Amino acid sequence: MVKPSLQVKLAGVKLENPLMNASGILGLTSYSLVRLAEAELGALVTKSVGLEARPGSPNPTVVEVPVGLINSMGLPNPG
Numbered sequence: 001m002v003k004p005s006l007q008v009k010l011a012g013v014k015l016e017n018p019l020m021n022a023s024g025i026l027g028l029t030s031y032s033l034v035r036l037a038e039a040e041l042g043a044l045v046t047k048s049v050g051l052e053a054r055p056g057s058p059n060p061t062v063v064e065v066p067v068g069l070i071n072s073m074g075l076p077n078p079g
Contacts, residue, residue, distance in 0.1 A: 008042070015042035023047055053079035 006017035020043040026032050028047060036044055056076025063070045 006042075010043070013043075016040075017042040021045050048075040048077050050075070050077050050079060053077065 008015050008018045010018075017040075019041050021036055021041060023045045024047075026036060033044065033046065054075060054077050057072045057074030061071065061073050
C-alpha cells in the first residue's frame with residue numbers, strides 16, 4: 001500500500017506534515033521540546049523568546065467575560 005504524502009507549504013517552508021503544537025505549556029522546557037521533536041511534528045512551536053528577560057503581565061492574566069475568556073500573559077520569557 002502506498003503511504004500518502006502529507007507534505008504542505010507554510011509561508012514558503014515545506015513541512016513533511018501539517019501537524020504542529022500550539023505555543024503553550026508543552027514548549028516551556030528543553031525536555032518537553034525534545035519530546036515534541038521526537039513526535040515528528042511538521043513544525044515545532046516554542047514560547048515567545050526575546051533578547052531581554054520579561055516577567056509578563058501581573059495577575060490576573062485570565063479574566064472571564066460574558067462571551068468567554070481574555071488571556072493576557074504579556075509575553076513572559078527568560079531572555
